[in-house]
Amino acid sequence: MAEAEDGLPSAGQAAGAATLLRLVRDGRPRTRAELVAETGMGRSAVAERVDTLLTSGLLTQTDNARSTGGRPPSTFVFNPSSRVVLAADVGATHAKTAITDMAGAVLAEEDLTLEIAAGPETVLKQVSEHGEALLGRAGRDRGDLLGIGIGLPGPVEHASGKPTNPPIMPGWDGFDVPAYVADLLGTRALVDNDVNLMALGEHRTQWPEWQHMIYVKIATGIGSGLIADGRLHRGSQGVAGDMGHVQLPNEADVPCRCGNTGCLEALASGAALAAKLTELGMPALSSADVVAQARNGSVTTLKLIRQAGRHIGEVLATAVSLFNPSGIVIGGALSQAGEHLVAGIREVVYQRSLPLATQDLRIVQSAAGERAGVYGAAAMVVEHAFTPAELPQHLLPPAPRAATA
Template sequence: MANPSSPRSLQFARGASGAGDVLQLFMDGAAHSRTDLAALTGMARSTLQERLDVLISLGLIGAITDGASTGGRPPQRLALLPDARLILAIDLGASHLRVALTDLSPTLVAQSQLPISFADGPVAILESALVLADELLASQQRTREDVIAIGMGVPGPVNFETGRPANPPIMPGWDSFDIPAWFQQHLDALVVVDNDVNLMAIGEKDQLETGSEDFIFVKLATGIGSGIISGGLLQRGAQGTAGDIGHVRIRRGDGIFCHCGNEGCLEAVAAGPKIATALREQGIEAHSNTDVVALVNSGNIQAIHAVRQAGRDLGEVLAASVSLLNPSLIVVGGRISAAGEHLLAGIREVVYQRGAPLSTQHLQIRTSLSWEVGALRGASMIAINRALSPAAIERSALALISAS
């Protein structure tokens, strides 16, 4: 990838000259005249026109009006056509399946969801995702042929290069399941799979103000995990497990065993189902994350105390993370984040108490702007980046030439 701080013309001067490289100039939604593009790329007009003809033939760019004129006829400008193709975005959670269609901008076009159980196995769940996708496509009078890429988030570790889950603790039957290959039996589309919290972090970053380049996104729901943005880039780590804070040992976890097989994990103590269990032991009816949040919002003292303690437990891990990563922001999402300030109070209590003054001086801790659709937004964004990458466009261009 070219250095984003380099002038675009220099990027092209160093050898980037295919149709896919020209498309990158349109990815921010800007429109360009051919004169502007020739200046940016340094290409000869004839060479540039060849690249543009490919992109126009692929249906990805087209002419728009309102070009500025210095006299006479206004110059024709070209821009990305957001609705030329669609992205299928999928957010698979411990108990839910969300499916959405977005355009290439990416703007949400339609979405749907249904409850799921991992006991049904990967094929049944993916078939359900495809049924929802077909319903959404029909509602927009589109077909599977309009889908250029699929982005999917799953609640567990993923080998990002292959798109296969890697020993996901709460997803029995999914270990090494080839999600991309399964989808490609049904759709002619690129498929990208990642951990759901990574996608939430990407989706959240898209909503933040410019300058939020270092932050941690935390999901607190049936499980606990985090996505790390450092220097503006998502950090997946060597095997894709960066941010797996749910299985960091905490002091209150002594003697408590986690489904991962270890003792004392944060997730074994502070995840939504564990909060609900603690409340039931006190004689309070709470069987789900939604029940916990409803009790907190109704003013139930025991639920408030339980959620605040979960915040303290989470804060114990985040305090160490702040010292290690020095983020400017911690964003909390997931169903339990709807408990709001009661949860944040517990997190802040520990993080600000244990963190070094310099690392916490300007640190903000708040709930997500849009965690419910954040994974869908992130899934769409990584799918677009893969499908409209220079390499992918060159492959499409070769296929177009071969077919002509």
């Protein structure tokens, strides 16, 4: 493949290589002839780009295809293990970190206890140190890193990766997270809101056939992520999906931590239910306590959860009419309380939304579970790395591994 003056492939050549990668990432082996037919590129262009992808390790040659006469043709397939991603889903008091391959398979993972209020430098150093240790556990090193993806529990300006006035993250506002993490680990870092990444992870690993999807996280707070035309929809300022602070018209006297009253989060979040149970003489400090009481068969708790589902359904019914999704996925800590939460949501959505919008609509509990965020962080990194603008820097052989004793 011809190169630009800096030694990297030109923009047009990188675009061709990116097209091939998008095609082969489905895992199906293809011959050069099939690649020509499916991409519309010429035979020489396909051959050149295949050779480059083979040299970089992003493509590998498989067993020969069945012969139709003469020597069987070679087939080529995406090699997801040639690079790895460090993915981190950071919450208010914990983080899940994982090393994944480029197909999202988890190679090593660890849950950390931390305090987001300790500030960005403390938290990001902790995440980076544990991430580097996970690399070792996965038998990899920094040279294998395609990039780092991080989800944070607050609004993030995705283009810069800087948190923007995050309510539970003192000291984080405007902090250059990508630059700080890249300096620690020597590779590109991408950052987004945690619920956006949960939506992306759930979609890519569980429901790729849904072109339009809403993911709702119900935990200490309530938020949602939107998938539109198969892509994450962030909105003009990156705060699309902030449904927790939609006001419910009949609950105007309930104060919310945002300063307004009647917000969905003030009525239906895990924190709100824990406070209500405590008032009723059933002490609960968190979503986990609410879930525990529900699993122990507390009728009062189950009734509160069902009503919380109805409140959430009120907001989602409007969203269904506006957005017309194929499916709604319910995740977050409170979703582990069982079917009562989802049942309450379904009850109102199916009742209040137009029949045309709900005739094929599915409302389901998260299948990716607590890994949704790291799946999404990994997908964000891989999809960004394989764009024509970013791909040239990855079209080089991976760094050689240090010899082991």
